[in-house]
Amino acid sequence: MNASTNSNIQFKHYLETSKVKGLAIPAGLQQLLLAVADTCTTLSHEVAQGALIGLLGSAGTGNVQGEVQQKLDIIANDLLIEGVQACKSLAGLASEEMELPVAVQGTGDYLLLFDPLDGSSNIDVNVSIGTIFSILKKQDPTAPLQTADFLLSGRHQVAAGYVVYGPQTTMALTLGDGVVMFTLNKDTGQFVLIKHAVQISPATKEFAINMSNMRHWAEPVRRYVEECLAGVSGERDKDFNMRWIASMVADVHRVLSRGGIFMYPWDQREPHKPGKLRLMYEANPMSFLVEQAGGASTNGEQLIMDLQPSDLHERVSVMLGSKDEIERLQRYHAKV
């Protein structure tokens, strides 16, 4: 199947007939979302082939973040760029894997940002991975594209979502009026609506964090996790379960599906860096989804979506999910 094949008729119909706060979705945004969905359909097929088509392993290159690129990081990046080339209202795009933005039409209403392949360390071990995307409204659609155009807070997103390539390929999407989920029917090549009005329960008994970094955390995060670990005999008076998939896309999918909290906080390993995860390609789109599902997302001090970016590849401390837990973490940070 080719990325340019418009196979997602059911998703197209969903976009054509849906209303966002009572208004139809602009045609240019529909075209862009459809192109992203079609490309992720192609990617899903490729991911499933893995070693059979030589997709596994390192590419032997590094990205702008200084991280080793996997072959699939590059393949996914190239497929997405190719897949959205024909979108008339797409001024430009930016990716975690590229230092500079790419002009598509140069002018136009929208800017696309993506993490083409999230969970790179899981590709070769056949664990869920995904694609994360964010769409911003360009402030001046007629002006030629500049890097500064992308430096908008998450509140300027008009759409965001992810596609997780797991046992099922599932897309979560928000257009600022709730969250919907679609599962890819691999026989027909169609994303089929499976859930609407997705909600994250405010309370939870499940947390996700890379525990191996515990000795490096700041005091508020350490306190929060220690209280979870103390279970019924501690402050929280209930036992917690822990999960860590090491693909943000899969961890956030679990949070959207059954509640919980996901954290990748600042730590002392690289104290000058605000965090590991990327604000524009990971934290903002996931925060938009989580807020739209009734949850919350913070860096400890501020809601992630309120942060004003100063760099395309800016990193951020992330704590997101069930609202009561995020409020608790914010209280712990405020006391320091």
Ligand SMILES: O=P(O)(O)OC[C@H]1O[C@](O)(COP(=O)(O)O)[C@@H](O)[C@@H]1O
């Ligand atoms: O290996 P660690 O330190 O637990 O980090 C895992 C985190 O890194 C990431 O894989 C980073 O994303 P990329 O794979 O896009 O670089 C997140 O998805 C995940 O939450």
Ligand SMILES: [Mg+2]
């Ligand atoms: Mg990622």
Ligand SMILES: [Mg+2]
């Ligand atoms: Mg990535």
